[in-house]
Amino acid sequence: MSRSSRRFSESELEFVKEFKAGELNVETGTTVLLEGTNSAHLYTVLSGWAFRYKTLPDGRRQILNFALPGDLVGVQGSMFDKMEHSVEALTDLTLCIFPREKFSKLFSSYPELAFDVTWLCAREQSILDENLLSVGRRTAIERTAYLLLHLFRRAENLGLADGDKIQFPFFQQHVADTLGMSLVHANNRIFQILNRKRLAEIAVYDLNERPARPFI
Amino acid sequence: MSRSSRRFSESELEFVKEFKAGELNVETGTTVLLEGTNSAHLYTVLSGWAFRYKTLPDGRRQILNFALPGDLVGVQGSMFDKMEHSVEALTDLTLCIFPREKFSKLFSSYPELAFDVTWLCAREQSILDENLLSVGRRTAIERTAYLLLHLFRRAENLGLADGDKIQFPFFQQHVADTLGMSLVHANNRIFQILNRKRLAEIAVYDLNERPARPFI
DNA sequence: CGGGTTCTTGACTAGTTTCAAGCAAAGTGG
DNA sequence: CCACTTTGCTTGAAACTAGTCAAGAACCCG
Numbered sequence: 001m002s003r004s005s006r007r008f009s010e011s012e013l014e015f016v017k018e019f020k021a022g023e024l025n026v027e028t029g030t031t032v033l034l035e036g037t038n039s040a041h042l043y044t045v046l047s048g049w050a051f052r053y054k055t056l057p058d059g060r061r062q063i064l065n066f067a068l069p070g071d072l073v074g075v076q077g078s079m080f081d082k083m084e085h086s087v088e089a090l091t092d093l094t095l096c097i098f099p100r101e102k103f104s105k106l107f108s109s110y111p112e113l114a115f116d117v118t119w120l121c122a123r124e125q126s127i128l129d130e131n132l133l134s135v136g137r138r139t140a141i142e143r144t145a146y147l148l149l150h151l152f153r154r155a156e157n158l159g160l161a162d163g164d165k166i167q168f169p170f171f172q173q174h175v176a177d178t179l180g181m182s183l184v185h186a187n188n189r190i191f192q193i194l195n196r197k198r199l200a201e202i203a204v205y206d207l208n209e210r211p212a213r214p215f216i
Numbered sequence: 217m218s219r220s221s222r223r224f225s226e227s228e229l230e231f232v233k234e235f236k237a238g239e240l241n242v243e244t245g246t247t248v249l250l251e252g253t254n255s256a257h258l259y260t261v262l263s264g265w266a267f268r269y270k271t272l273p274d275g276r277r278q279i280l281n282f283a284l285p286g287d288l289v290g291v292q293g294s295m296f297d298k299m300e301h302s303v304e305a306l307t308d309l310t311l312c313i314f315p316r317e318k319f320s321k322l323f324s325s326y327p328e329l330a331f332d333v334t335w336l337c338a339r340e341q342s343i344l345d346e347n348l349l350s351v352g353r354r355t356a357i358e359r360t361a362y363l364l365l366h367l368f369r370r371a372e373n374l375g376l377a378d379g380d381k382i383q384f385p386f387f388q389q390h391v392a393d394t395l396g397m398s399l400v401h402a403n404n405r406i407f408q409i410l411n412r413k414r415l416a417e418i419a420v421y422d423l424n425e426r427p428a429r430p431f432i
Numbered sequence: 433c434g435g436g437t438t439c440t441t442g443a444c445t446a447g448t449t450t451c452a453a454g455c456a457a458a459g460t461g462g
Numbered sequence: 463c464c465a466c467t468t469t470g471c472t473t474g475a476a477a478c479t480a481g482t483c484a485a486g487a488a489c490c491c492g
Contacts, residue, residue, distance in 0.1 A: 136396025180352025
């Protein structure tokens with residue numbers, strides 16, 4: 001994924017020139033995109049953390065995934081007529097705005113970029129697959145280990161870690177809502193392990209790097 | 217989604233002419249794509265049911281989603297260097313084969329079709345989102361109701377239902393593995409309800425049609 | 433009519449949530 | 463600058479949910 005972010009920077013120039021409609025700064029806690037509505041824009045995260053989530057009518061919330069710099073949010077709003085999830089800023093956020101109506105032009109005129117969008121979509125899918133495996137089949141402690149490790153690695157690849165240390169911007173409630181458990185239960189399971197291999201064992205997690213986009 | 221499958225048929229002609237490398241018939245239980253390997257092909261399901269799944273080393277299995285006619289499987293193998301999930305035939309299956317190496321040509325020469333691939337990818341994502349919400353936050357009975365209803369509607373849109381009745385091809389173990397619970401537990405919760413609205417209430421599920429691909 | 437597969441049931445155990453209370457750190461306003 | 467409030471974390475106990483084990487019934491296929 002480190003290669004993928006370098007690749008992202010390379011194509012960014014022309015991407016920005018053609019499609020960018022400005023930047024947006026939002027504060028922690030802001031709802032960037034709301035389930036059930038439609039947005040005229042999609043966004044790339046330039047800095048900060050966000051998360052995608054869905055809620056049930058009685059308030060139960062499931063966090064689906066986190067978005068970090070380089071990630072695209074709101075593609076769904078450009079494909080379907082309404083968003084089926086919400087996106088909230090976990091930290092102060094800088095977003096790059098792309099108007100929805102230019103989305104089809106991207107496919108017709110910039111196949112490389114269209115491929116990138118699809119690649120990001122496939123990567124999002126594979127993260128969701130892994131999350132679903134976690135929530136459905138890993139035990140509470142495995143899930144927690146997995147999530148911390150997964151997020152640490154994503155952040156690390158973006159240069160957001162300080163060696164083996166990192167300051168995550170989320171609270172216990174976010175962890176619980178991501179892993180499908182109660183806040184109280186999540187409490188018993190969180191602890192810092194400085195041994196990454198041991199954490200990986202607990203998580204039943206494959207530490208191997210996922211290669212970046214192949215040059216097919 | 218009924219509109220989307222009509223759309224699929226429309227573009228199928230040129231799609232098939234250019235990219236199709238043949239058809240493949242496989243029997244129930246066949247592993248079509250295997251986690252950890254790479255495939256030279258991706259497939260469209262022409263008839264039958266398949267399912268995507270992941271396993272942990274000790275055998276725990278999580279079914280991620282089902283693939284029905286019109287669905288694409290194996291896109292991941294064309295984007296990354298190995299599959300991160302497996303695909304198994306739930307019934308006898310007819311697949312349309314697309315060679316992986318023509319995938320980039322699809323983006324450069326057929327933007328409409330590239331858009332379709334991305335659209336399918338976004339739809340898969342929204343189904344995964346909903347599954348994750350189910351497994352993480354719905355109760356066992358809500359999950360079951362949701363799954364049955366979701367699959368019924370997908371099958372119905374493809375003309376696979378007989379009024380309000382349908383013969384699902386899966387076993388209790390599949391339901392349990394999809395919903396993240398044990399086979400025994402799944403047993404207590406499965407029952408047929410002929411009242412779709414009541415089932416939707418139980419599932420906390422929005423019965424409104426999702427519109428097909430908008431003409432942006 | 434076997435023999436295997438799938439489903440069902442009951443009893444027991446383990447895991448998880450809920451409720452309730454207290455604590456610590458950070459932010460706020462007089 | 464210090465009470466006061468808010469927010470997030472921690473803990474314990476009780477209630478509940480779900481998993482495991484085990485055995486038997488029903489079904490399907492050759």
